[in-house]
Structure formats: C-alpha cells, structure tokens
Amino acid sequence: MTTGTIANEIVKSVRERKEFSLLAVIRNEYFLYLVSSVLFVLIWHWAAAEQVLGKSLATPYAVAKELARLMTIKLAGLTLLGHIWASTQRILIGFVLASVVAVPLGLFMALNRTVNAIVKPVFDLFKPMPPIAWISIAILWFGIGEASKVFIIVIGTFVPCLLNAYNGIRLIEPELYDVVRSLGGNRKDEILQVSFPAAFPAIFAGLQISLSIAWTCVLAAELVSARSGLGWIIVQGMKLTKPELVIGGMLIIALVAWLTTLAVSGLERLLCPWKRHIEGL
Amino acid sequence: MGAPRPAEGWGAPQTADNLPGGLSGTPEAARSRTTAAGTRVRMTQVEGKRALMDNDTSKPPKIACEKICKTFIQKGTQQVHVLEDISLEVFDNEFLVILGPGQSGKSTLLRIIAGLETPSTGRAILDGREVSGPGPDRGLVFQSYMLFAWRTVLGNVEMGPKLQGVGKKERREIAQHYIDLVGLKGFEKHYPHQLSGGMKQRVGIARAYANNPQVMLLDEPFGQLDAQTRLFMEKETERIWQAEKRTVIFVTNNIDEAIILGDRIVTMVGKLPGRMGPAYPVDLERPREPTDMRFLKLRYAITEASELVL
Numbered sequence: 001m002t003t004g005t006i007a008n009e010i011v012k013s014v015r016e017r018k019e020f021s022l023l024a025v026i027r028n029e030y031f032l033y034l035v036s037s038v039l040f041v042l043i044w045h046w047a048a049a050e051q052v053l054g055k056s057l058a059t060p061y062a063v064a065k066e067l068a069r070l071m072t073i074k075l076a077g078l079t080l081l082g083h084i085w086a087s088t089q090r091i092l093i094g095f096v097l098a099s100v101v102a103v104p105l106g107l108f109m110a111l112n113r114t115v116n117a118i119v120k121p122v123f124d125l126f127k128p129m130p131p132i133a134w135i136s137i138a139i140l141w142f143g144i145g146e147a148s149k150v151f152i153i154v155i156g157t158f159v160p161c162l163l164n165a166y167n168g169i170r171l172i173e174p175e176l177y178d179v180v181r182s183l184g185g186n187r188k189d190e191i192l193q194v195s196f197p198a199a200f201p202a203i204f205a206g207l208q209i210s211l212s213i214a215w216t217c218v219l220a221a222e223l224v225s226a227r228s229g230l231g232w233i234i235v236q237g238m239k240l241t242k243p244e245l246v247i248g249g250m251l252i253i254a255l256v257a258w259l260t261t262l263a264v265s266g267l268e269r270l271l272c273p274w275k276r277h278i279e280g281l
Numbered sequence: 282m283g284a285p286r287p288a289e290g291w292g293a294p295q296t297a298d299n300l301p302g303g304l305s306g307t308p309e310a311a312r313s314r315t316t317a318a319g320t321r322v323r324m325t326q327v328e329g330k331r332a333l334m335d336n337d338t339s340k341p342p343k344i345a346c347e348k349i350c351k352t353f354i355q356k357g358t359q360q361v362h363v364l365e366d367i368s369l370e371v372f373d374n375e376f377l378v379i380l381g382p383g384q385s386g387k388s389t390l391l392r393i394i395a396g397l398e399t400p401s402t403g404r405a406i407l408d409g410r411e412v413s414g415p416g417p418d419r420g421l422v423f424q425s426y427m428l429f430a431w432r433t434v435l436g437n438v439e440m441g442p443k444l445q446g447v448g449k450k451e452r453r454e455i456a457q458h459y460i461d462l463v464g465l466k467g468f469e470k471h472y473p474h475q476l477s478g479g480m481k482q483r484v485g486i487a488r489a490y491a492n493n494p495q496v497m498l499l500d501e502p503f504g505q506l507d508a509q510t511r512l513f514m515e516k517e518t519e520r521i522w523q524a525e526k527r528t529v530i531f532v533t534n535n536i537d538e539a540i541i542l543g544d545r546i547v548t549m550v551g552k553l554p555g556r557m558g559p560a561y562p563v564d565l566e567r568p569r570e571p572t573d574m575r576f577l578k579l580r581y582a583i584t585e586a587s588e589l590v591l
C-alpha cells in the first residue's frame with residue numbers, strides 16, 4: 001500500500017494480491033464469456049443435428065465449411081472477400097457522403113436560428129420516413145446499380161448524424177459559455193472552445209448509430225436487387241435452399257459490422273481522449 | 282456592547298453580549314438607506330481598526346451595487362422577482378462574503394456584478410464605471426466547477442490568457458504559476474474527470490486567477506465538498522488570497538465559511554425576492570479558529586439575527 005499526498009488530499013492506492021480460488025475462476029468474466037460461447041455453439045449444434053427446426057438449420061461445422069469454401073470459390077465472379085468488400089464499399093461511400101454534409105448542417109442548425117428555421121421544416125418531413133421506404137424510388141431514379149444503394153445509405157444515415165450533432169450542441173450546459181465570456185472571449189470563442197469540442201461525443205454517438213443503420217440499409221438494398229455483396233449471398237442461400245450459406249452470410253455481416261463499429265470507437269478514443277469511456281454493449 | 286451586530290433596526294441580539302470573551306469594541310458608522318418599500322435598511326461600515334485589514338475604505342469603492350432589483354420574465358408573462366433593492370460596496374483588496382440562504386438570489390447578484398445578467402433597475406459599478414458586460418477584469422468561480430471537460434488542467438487554466446491572445450509560451454508560464462499556487466503541481470496533464478471535487482475547484486480558482494482579474498467572484502465554490510475538504514479548501518483560499526491579493530466577493534450559505542474567510546459579511550435574507558440583511562465586520566486576526574470564543578460569539582450574533590429575519 002502506498003500513501004501519497006496529492007494537492008494535500010491524502011491519496012491511498014492499494015494493490016491487492018488476488019488469491020487463487022475456484023470461486024474466483026468461476027466468477028471471472030472471461031471464463032464466463034468462454035462458457036457462454038461454448039454453450040451457445042453446443043446448443044446450436046444439438047438443435048441442428050436433431051433437426052429441431054427441420055432441415056433448415058445448418059450445424060456450426062457445416063457453416064464453417066461453407067465459409068471456407070467461399071474463400072476460394074467464386075460466386076458471381078467474386079470470392080467471399082470480394083462480396084464483403086462490395087458491401088463495405090457501399091457503406092463507406094454512403095456513410096462518408098452523409099456525415100460530411102449532415103454533421104456540419106446539424107451543428108449550424110443548432111448554432112444559428114436562421115439556418116434552423118430554413119432546414120427544420122424539410123428535415124422534419126423526412127425524419128420519420130424509414131430509409132427502407134426509399135428503396136423503390138431509388139431504383140426508379142438510379143436503376144439497380146451502385147448509385148441506388150449508396151443513395152439509400154445516405155438517406156438512412158443522414159438523419160441520425162444530423163440529429164446527434166444538433167442535440168450535442170443543444171445539450172451543452174449554458175454556463176460553460178458564461179465561463180468563456182467571463183474570461184474575455186467572444187461568440188467565436190464560445191463556438192470554437194465550447195460548442196464544437198463539447199458536441200464531439202454526441203457526434204460520435206450519431207456516427208455509431210448511423211453505421212448500424214447503414215448496414216441495415218445496404219442489406220435491404222442488396223436483398224432487393226444486387227449482383228454482389230453479403231445481402232446477395234444470403235439471397236443466393238435462400239434460393240438454393242442452403243441454410244449454411246444464409247447463416248454464414250449473417251455471421252460474416254455481424255463480424256464486419258462489429259469491426260466497422262470498432263474502427264469508429266477507435267477514432268473516437270483518438271479524438272476524445274478526455275472522455276470517460278464506458279464499456280457499452 | 283460593541284459586539285458586531287446588526288444596527289438596532291434589526292433587533293440587536295441581546296444574548297450575544299452575555300457570552301464571555303466579547304469582541305473588542307468596533308466603532309460602527311451605520312448609514313441608513315430607504316428601500317423602495319419604505320423599510321429602513323441599515324448598513325454597517327467599519328471604521329477604525331484598519332490595521333487588521335488591508336482594504337482601504339477611504340478610497341472610492343472598487344465595486345458598488347446601487348439599488349439593484351432583478352425580475353426574471355419567464356415564458357412571456359410569468360415574472361420572478363429575485364432581487365429587491367440591493368446596495369453594497371466592496372473596497373480594494375477586501376474579502377467580502379455574501380451570506381444568505383438558498384434561493385435568496387446570491388448567484389443572480391454575483392452574475393449581475395460579473396456582467397452576465399443585467400439588473401432590471403439599479404446598476405453595478407466597477408471602478409466608477411457601470412458594468413455593461415462580462416470582462417477579464419472579473420474572474421468567476423462557479424458552484425458546479427464548469428471546467429472544460431475536453432481540456433487538461435493546464436488547458437483549462439491557460440484558457441483566459443489564450444482568449445486574451447497571450448502567446449503559447451507565456452501563457453504556459455502563467456498557467457503553471459497558478460497551478461502551483463493552488464497546489465496542483467504534477468496534475469497539469471490530467472483531465473477534469475480524473476480529479477476529485479476539491480481538485481476540480483482548485484482548477485476553477487486557478488483558471489479565474491490566471492486571467493489576472495482585479496476582482497474575484499466566487500459563487501459557493503465549496504458547496505459540493507464534504508465538510509473536511511471544505512474546511513481545508515477554505516484555509517487554502519485564505520492562503521491563496523494572501524499570496525495574491527485581490528478584491529474578492531465570496532458567496533456562501535455557510536456561516537462558518539463566512540466568518541473564516543470574510544473581512545466583512547453581508548447577509549441576504551428572504552425567500553424571493555432576496556433583500557439585504559445586516560452586515561458584520563469580522564475583526565478577528567487570521568487564521569481564524571472556529572473554536573475561538575469571539576468566533577462563536579459572532580456566529581451566534583449572525584444566527585440570531587438571521588432567525589429574526591427569516
């Protein structure tokens with residue numbers, strides 16, 4: 001145990017030596033992670049092998065084998081990696097296009113009444129529309145190529161990006177602006193020193209939400225019409241009655257979506273080192 | 282007689298004089314003011330015994346509030362009358378404590394002096410000029426810290442000089458000086474969420490000081506601290522104030538804090554609107570001991586009078 005004084009307030013730091021015991025192992029979270037994962041796979045395997053859901057549930061092994069096969073064999077001219085990239089590319093383009101416009105627009109709406117008054121009525125009209133509702137009109141306008149898919153993603157991610165940037169500024173404690181003014185700052189200082197940095201976490205929350213919406217959008221678009229992408233793989237599995245292909249596609253989507261989320265939180269940690277990070281679900 | 286007490290209009294606390302160890306006689310020159318409502322408010326002002334204090338009442342006041350009233354208008358028609366006829370004077374290098382219960386408009390008064398709020402009638406005067414807005418000549422310390430969460434301790438403290446356009450190297454030096462002064466050496470790179478409440482308020486104080494203001498305005502700065510840390514921070518405030526003399530207006534609802542720190546205590550009374558209560562000079566040498574008989578006597582006098590008024 002070490003004792004030191006920090007700013008004359010006594011600070012004690014205690015390092016406990018954990019004793020090894022069975023109870024400690026059982027209650028260790030990583031141990032529990034492992035147990036629950038293994039249990040899940042076992043139940044899955046049992047359900048598939050016993051055909052609890054008929055023939056349409058593949059065993060974990062069959063799914064793994066199918067995914068390994070897809071790594072080498074080309075489906076519609078692309079390996080699995082090619083299909084993953086096809087979906088990811090659509091998401092990145094749509095997501096970047098939307099956030100580059102929506103985040104600054106949300107910030108300006110929150111900071112400027114005039115901008116708000118001009119944009120708000122139009123935004124309020126589009127806000128409640130589910131992005132999937134745009135698929136048909138997107139295909140009518142842009143055909144079944146890349147443009148219509150990117151368009152859906154832009155539509156879907158625009159709203160949460162804008163909304164979170166806007167709320168991020170609106171929720172700032174007004175006394176923080178008083179601090180800047182009493183230190184001799186002007187309106188420009190208030191915006192640069194308080195509004196923007198304080199809104200950062202909310203902006204990132206918006207980006208995270210947008211990202212998961214982007215995955216929903218791209219899958220929906222690919223399910224309707226596509227020749228590549230993870231959504232298309234799932235549709236192929238359905239058409240060929242290959243449950244291992246459908247489930248494999250779903251697992252890959254979860255994996256890639258999780259990785260993109262990690263990338264965004266990594267960026268947030270880099271840009272907001274001051275934020276107390278919590279382990280969310 | 283001669284214990285610090287409100288002028289007769291407020292009903293002098295008799296019992297205070299029966300306590301042993303009475304305060305040495307303090308000649309009080311009481312000036313009377315008439316409020317809009319017609320009630321007489323008597324202000325006590327200390328003369329003599331100046332050796333104990335560094336402030337100088339012969340010069341014009343550093344800050345003066347002249348018959349300030351404040352009414353907030355909420356959502357169109359609803360009015361909240363918060364301050365009624367507040368007049369007070371603060372002298373150069375004086376440590377003035379405004380003591381009052383919650384909701385008596387203390388923060389509002391301080392914000393008016395800071396220039397963040399405009400009085401409905403009356404005016405606040407700084408160095409003979411009417412206050413028309415906030416400025417770096419007044420450093421504000423907030424009840425709820427109000428640190429920039431995205432800036433380190435150093436980044437917070439150097440904000441004032443930065444906004445004044447002071448160069449990077451120089452403002453680092455200024456900030457470091459005040460970080461050392463408040464006892465946060467070694468914590469320059471910490472973010473606010475990594476600090477305890479007392480440490481956060483040290484940052485708040487250093488940040489206000491770093492702008493080199495002529496007047497420090499502190500709004501219940503230790504209200505969120507536990508009793509022990511609070512007492513410690515009061516001692517620290519006294520030390521910092523003695524190291525770097527400034528005119529200070531310190532708002533609190535804690536009598537002990539008021540007596541430990543103040544050269545003079547002005548009370549505010551009432552539930553909306555807040556009015557001026559009696560004022561008390563504190564002729565006790567520093568550092569003050571809460572167990573000192575004269576301390577207790579003054580404490581008794583203030584408690585007694587506030588009970589009469591509330």
Ligand SMILES: Nc1ncnc2c1ncn2[C@@H]1O[C@H](COP(=O)(O)OP(=O)(O)OP(=O)(O)O)[C@@H](O)[C@H]1O
Nearest residue numbers: 353355361363382383384385386387388389390534
């Ligand atoms: N901007 C405002 N609009 C409307 N009412 C306000 C505003 N600011 C303060 N008030 C009201 O003024 C009253 C006094 O507030 P103030 O914060 O000045 O009191 P206080 O003495 O500092 O209280 P406390 O000790 O609890 O901090 C409160 O009832 C509050 O509701």
Ligand SMILES: [Mg+2]
Nearest residue numbers: 387388424501
């Ligand atoms: Mg207050």
